Amino acid sequence: MPNDIRTGNRAKAQEASPKAASPLSGGIEAIVHADHGDPFAILGMHQTGKDQPVEVRAFIPGAEKLWVVDSASGDPVGEADKVHGEGFFVAVLSDRKEPFRYRLRVQFPLATVEFEDAYRFWSVLGELDIHLLAEGTHLKSFERLGAHPREIDGVAGVAFAVWAPNARRVSVVGDFCDWDGRRLPMRKRTEAGVWEIFVPHATVGQRYKFEIKGAGGDLLPLKSDPYAFQAEFRPQTASVVHGLPSYDWQDAEWQRTRSASADLTAPISIYEVHLGSWARVPEEGDRFLTYRELAERLVPYVKDLGFTHIELLPITEHPFDGSWGYQPIGMYAPTSRHGTPEDFKYFVDACHAAGIGLLLDWVPGHFPTDPHGLGWFDGTHLYEHADPRQGYHQDWNTLIYNFGRTEVQNFLLGNALFWLEHYRLDGLRVDAVASMLYLDYSRKAGEWVPNRFGGRENLESIAFLKRMNELTYGHHQGIMTVAEESTAWPAVSRPVYLGGLGFGYKWNMGWMHDTLEYMAKDPIHRRYHHHQLTFGLIYQFSENFVLPLSHDEVVHGKGSLINKMPGDDWQKFANLRAYYGFMFAHPGKKLLFMGGEFGQWREWSEARSLDWHLLEEPLHHGLHALVRDLNGMYRGLKPLHQTDCDPAGFEWIEANDSDNSVLAFLRKSGEDPEHHVVVVCNFTPMPRDGYRVGVTLPGRYEEVLNTDAPEYGGSGVGNAGGVASEETEWHGRPHSITLTLPPLGTLVLERKAG
Template identity: 45%
Template sequence: MNEPLRYLYNESYLEKVVNSCNDFPGGLLGPHITQRGLVISVFNPQARHIQIIDRNNGRVFDCSPVTDNGLYGALIGSNTTIDYFLRIFPYYGEPYDTEDIYNFPVQTTTQTGYLFGNGVNYNIYEWLGAHLKTIKGISGVLFTVWAPNAQRVSIVGNFNNWDGRMHQMNRVHDVGIFELFVPYMEAGEIYKYEIKTPEGLPILKTDPFGNYQQLRPDTASIVADLSSYSWGDNSWIEKRSTDNTFEKPMAIYEMHPGSWRKAGVNKDEFMNYRDIAPVLADYIKEMGYTHIELMGIAEHPFDGSWGYQVTGYYAPTSRYGTPEDFMYFVDYMHRNGIYVLLDWVPAHFPKDAHGLGRFDGTCLFEHPDPRRGEHPQWGTYIFNYGKSEVKNFLISNALFWVEKFHIDGLRVDAVASMLYLDYGRENGNWLPNINGGNENLEAMEFLKHLNSIMDKRNPGALVIAEESTAWANITKPPTENGLGFTYKWNMGWMNDFLSYVSTDPLYKKFQHDQLTFSMVYAYSEKFILVLSHDEVVYGKCSMLNKMPGDMPQKYSNLRTTYGFMFAHPGKKLMFMGQDYGQNDEWKDTMELDWFLLDEEPHKQMQQYVKDLLHLYKNEPAFYQQDYNEDGFEWISKDDRENSQVSFVRKTSSGKGNLLFICNFTPVERLHFPVGVPCSGVYTNIFTSDNEKYGGTGLCKSQTLTAQKIEHDSRDYSIQYDMPPLSITVFKYDYVDDKKIEAERKLAEEKRIEQEKKLAEKKMLEEQREQEKVERLAQLRQREEERKQAEQTRVDEERKQTEKAVEEKKKLQRKATKRVDTKPATKATSKATAEKPATKTTAKATAEKPATKTTAKATAEKPATKTAAKATAEKPATKTTAKTTAEKPATKTTAKTTAEKPATKTTTKATAEKSVTKTTAKATAEKSAAKTTAKATAEKPATKTTAK
């Protein structure tokens, strides 16, 4: 013992370290700067000598013993730390080099401990437990454990001969977390924690956060590497996050891996996860199940507990392989389209010495008051849901299975025992809550917290409650004062239904309500209908042997039972062995009686369940509206005398609805009337009485047409030959007859109205056509009248023209005769000139259209030189006629007119007829032209006329 060196140590501290009573040995051991310089201390009771070797220069420092029980120290002298390693000379064996376990920085952060202490460090499984790490370039294992009341915590194992003095851990946080990094340790190393209780008693405990344990009866933890497996189901996890499972089929196959199939010549060995995976996946796909629910995966020491008394919450049981093997199993299921659910037990844990009970010598995980901390029926501890670290332990564990092992959901066991403070207790043996009630308020808050964070972090992951009471709002979200579970086992339906189907048919009518009552509350929660392992153990008989009657009737009853279960709203769960009619109860120590499939009745039963499962998955009416009241309709539910019911399951579209008719008696009923929802054709798509399943084959008809015969308060019905002990499924498309009739009437009214409008339109068109014809006739008549009038006018004008021409000729002849017989005298001209020109003459002259012709004719007359000049200077235009009309007739005109006895008539006729040219020609032919021209030239008004 080096006395000069010992004075550098705190004596009290030193004694606690060497006596293994200190919760922070790092305060003494490892490198420390003192007034004398750097001191390195090592505690190793198994060493006879220790050397410190500087890595940089190879310098060797021999340690001196500070005590006589394993504490060594060396005064390096430097005021700075050095990079060093240790060379250990054990009492037995060869020297070996290692690292100083107290020469590594603390890894647990203040934040980590703070969040854990407040119950919200959801990734605490990444810190607590044993994890492969590399620190300061040295690989090893970092150990952390929560033991706030321990005097000292050590890591023990083969690596240190299970000596608790060798690897004492440091308390690194006020919340009670201990930590130690063990260099060069690898995966596969076994270990435990040696904990010195407040009373100073050392106890050995398995790591609560350990990921792997020894196969029972051994109980040590094993260092595991969970990061080495390469997953191949990323697309599956992505798809799961968007799944709406409420509207999808869910047929769960509950199984116990240890007894599903056995390995070995004597069938007494466990199969490995990797060996189970392909065989199980093929069976699940062939049968048509969608999910598997695994019992007993979390590590448990007692086989007979079936995995419901857990000691290793973070470790898949080593019965079937390593954690990596289990990862392979889950991955294989996902790659084959199969969901994986686990039984999870946060309600209680066993009292095994190596487990969680009295973990640090105190009631750490369990409630300290036995009226809340112990379960009298099961002899187990109950978690203290009011402690933040315990809640964190459980919530983190649920997330661990989903996030690390890609589990698709958890079935939470024994929820009722968590919710009621008096569950399984006698009066006076339970402690009320602060309000004086029997509700476990802390457990309620824990479950809400669990479900909220699961949904937030892992959308699509299921959390299913096995809750056997009528606790309200199990599947409602916490925001609606619910607990937030995704689904709930329908234990009420299971108990009532099994009681009903196991009753002799003669007495079923007295228990008819047990068959129908479940629909009263079917939509109060999101239920899963279950026929679980609990119903085929402890003297309850197998499902087949629950059925009344002889063996053929038992099989018929069982087929009807399964058929009704799948027809009833809710998701489905069946325990292994039930699908082929296992004869005996389930025994966890033996594999299922697969040899029964060599017998025809069991083979037929398996075929029936297989066909039923595939029908269930292929027909949306079975599952699409499981949680919508509109998806179900009773047809006949009160026929207790005949023990028959009929009902409808509907799709959201109304296409492909299903009618179920169930007969729970061994009596066949020919031409049995069944009311139906509507008219149409009903196709028989499935019956449990099919001969290939071992039935009578009574129902041969494939399609039935609904008749307008009222039955079961329905307007339409079918007549059906109902087989004994059977369920038959008819498929149809919904027809709303009332709506159709209303639409027909409306269409008829529209048609009549349309026809009326068309008739009115046609009448109007005909009327318009008639009016058009009449108008055309009137127009034609008017046109004829006009043409006739025009013709009459033309004829009349022609006659008058001819008459006028004749008159003119007569006058001309007379004028010619006068010229020839007596020359015109001046007096005559003067008398004629002095007569005022009449308005008629002027008007007649104005109305003549052929003035130009007249002028031309006049111009052609052999007039006198003066008259010819005047006429030539005038343009032969309408202007001349106008000028003539606007001016009083000249004397010459008057004279000329005076010489014609029929001036008025001739002038008017000449104005209305285009005969000017003829008149002008006649005038030109007058033999007295020269005399007339001369007379005209001698008139005093010649100048005016010329103008």
Template identity: 55%
Template structure:
């Protein structure tokens, strides 16, 4: 009688217990093929299987060849062990027989995942350990590939303090005992190649934390695809490269984003820009947004569309500002390839794409980054540094190189792999100050005793330098609400290195001015002029964003004074005229362009039916015309960031609430005269100084009037006006104008002045 397998292959009870309880610290030292004396033995853990056989592996035949040996099920535990009949040079497959409901069975053929050697290269490990791996999405996470001629997926995840990490999914019945990973201790990274898994595979990580407890299943921090929430499952992303057609756009991007180029941004929440009411109010997918949003943005004359964060986030009501999938476009709107196609179509239409990006904080959902390996890994341990009181979120520990590298690699994923043209960095002020929104005793000073977050400053500078070097022409825009100096100054000059900064002060001051009844505006004249004191200290963008039309703040229209909607619309038209002629790039949130009545609701859509109302349609036409004028008149954009592009003509007529200024471009560009009358009273025969012509008086033509009847105004107009050789306001000539009520008029000389 042949010797029994169980007699030939004994398993140490402690090892067997570790296998059965998922506590095997080094699975590669036990599972797979190993030399035992003069024999090769194979061990595999397949709990619930009816049988496991070794069959001869035959390239090109997924089911292999002849039977080599049937494995012994040790104590019926699911640990299957061979008896040593495998030849030293003989290759094998596992043939696993599984029971199915109803008494049937299913046969699975697969290579042994524990037959493969080290997966990540020495350079990968070195860069990961230093936090300098900028291609993190192709190193960590789930990457389909071929190893030793075998197709499958390599999984890798950073969890340095974990006792055990396993890949779980439908392929192993979510049993963390079946696919424990190998620890690359040099970098704290766990890796495993699982044969025959490909794109679309559902997976998560089961982690035994530093304290020995099994954590809630974790989504992959570097997953490049996910299931749509409320699912928390990661997906193996497709390895099929997207075929881009935007070479011409990418080659011209640096010029399109130059400081002297026009930049007018339409800010959009992808989930609520246009909902399909007939289908339970669902959001559009990327293909549908391409069909409808792109023509709208192009037709309105905006140069860019900016999305509130589309990175995967668990709670839709966070609008994306509490993301957990920093490498994955939200599955709410389709696949990663669908998003790439949308960007490609935007570029074909001459539209750039900007994404909001959140490196300041993350939510505490159990499946996410919080105590990822059982310790404060991505966040600070001390809540005085690691907990954001305003948003109930956790703050990234930017003192860890690996965390900084994770965030920078995320940014590059969008800029390089999705061809995104810019990132708007959210909540920069909260990153820069350790005492942000904290009382005394609730924060920890820096090493010098100050309130500045030195680690965040170093991170932002490194991040901006990396983007500048790797992504020519890409914009990085700071939402920064304080007077921190040099936000948009180059790092080489001591700045933070952003390309632009949102001008929050301008927004607050001017909206406050516009909220006053015009009779009182004379007492708040400085709210409109103060911004010009510092307008050129940074490269500014003027933001009328989603933040101004939520949380009880009301719509932009309803911030305007007036006893009826006509007066409110007139105020809003004047405000837009002022905004588009003021130095600085422009940003406007969806719905504001046609004077949405109600504040934004992410569960609904803007009231597009208002475009059936002439006054609202007039506002939309005004925004379109302002965009075209802004792009078409060099003097409105070439010197946006320079004091040379602006000159006050009248800044002190508070009694009449009248303002006048010149916008200027390069030599040879015609200057533009902008005049604001911020009262509902027309001003007749109002004399305003203008530059003189070299050969005498000059004719000026009105090229914009927010009181035009096509916009819903009264129709008062100046047409063409001849200058007179009567100096005013420091200018050698002057014009006598009619200033319509609550209006902005813009005039341009018909002939050259010099």
């Protein structure tokens, strides 16, 4: 960014002309020193009284002479007097008694230029906008606040607006004014605490920020635009004028059928991705892939593997790579690390063309303390709570939004709708919901403030989450919201009208922790922890669950999924294959973080690409093939997805064989009660011949998938494609099948009548 030009001790002004002794003199000094809260009362065209000459006043630092030009004729109609040595001019146009359109012609030491005067344009925000902004109910505030290219009175420029109710003065600074905070002080709309200005010579692509003087007169660090649609590439921090141009979307077919993809009965298998480290371009300085390159590489890859959705770790603009996007500052800007907003739209369109839904990790719970961000925005705790017991996250060194302010809620609610509307995303996975629900989250006694009833529930945040879900589902058919929520808070994924929080789905963190802990144990000890695998079914249908093997499980010393598994390399892969088989057959939607599909050895790092060369090795290649087939099986077999959230679709066959570490269960279709799928898991390295499993219906049970198949890197122990049932009662059922259970393997068998 160019060097900031600040007010302060300036060179002593030249001796003023007699005009400087007029009643304007105090206003002139305030303008010159960038300390006037109502610049439009001083600058621009004014009439001092009826039938009095029109005056034009302008402050142009560095100017030597100034003329007022009639816009209609293009002729000068008067030369201004320089009444202050810093560059304040007054032109008294004695032959003009009515306001008219004008331009300024300015002589600088090296050139004479002509341009529109920003102070001849009136308000850019309408009365309804101001009313709704003040009320905190402007659901499309992003269409008014921020920077918007537009045309006013036949003149092209950019309308800027920012909420800073407690500021003493706000200026927009940028490439269009040499970053000089004296040049473009803004008008305050006191009804809503919003500052606005139309800058006629600003254009798309120019950088800008807001220079804010607090109520006490302190000049704050330059602030990025909270509503910026584009930002500079880090480590630079300026906002970039972009606006909301239209885009020629090609996803009409996807939009027509999207609702079915998010339904509780739909197969939902999510590939979680951090775009900055999925793959890079090593031959070009290890640079990031662009959104367009990701459209050409990532989207076909995900489609080939059979995932139904991609979930992006936050791509809202963020200053620090190591936050993975979870400490965003530009909530309305897709990160410039991968290209422009149009490039991101191209990526979204490519996902939809491939029949893939796109979810965004969304972070409304907290924001970083970087000086150019939202913290202490107008010299007060505007977006965050003033009390650190409410407004500071000790775990993450971040600030917490003040959900008790309607304007803050409006900022975030509008943001949720913005991503769904403007970028046509298919859902939001809301980060850290648990931290939003509880006032004492990660706090000791005395470190938190109870609610008005003396409880620990964050009532304002809860109301916000409910309203967010009502609005997103109400405005956008076919989307989904997913909560990352790790507590026993009830009805997270139940409608608001039934007393829930209104999310469509909730991550099943308990299932993930229990099952990974079980899988990390040596098989000889698993018999003592058998019910870590079964416990999740006690509460499985209390929520609409997603089973997440997310990025959080492969960082901070936890190791990769493959390295959590016990045994030698072969056993590690066999364990992971069996676990994936169990996961994909278990009730609940699926989520797998990138790298897990081929057994990345190294713990994930945002600073490098995945180790794609591993796919050349047989065991990694086999695991990759298994994930493709698991997705195909999950999508193809209705019993495995139609009743993910319905207890009528699941029955334990054998939940208590801890001695053999074997589980068996039944999945049933919601449409055809006789469409049965039997799943049997052997979590020991010993094959088991003659293992009898009870079944309800007679028929042939075909082996749809065996995680021990040779093509996956397994030993090939199995059942020759399937077995026929016998009229032998077992497990309390009238029929049974006798199976050979592969070592560290999962079998999935589909019943065929006859």
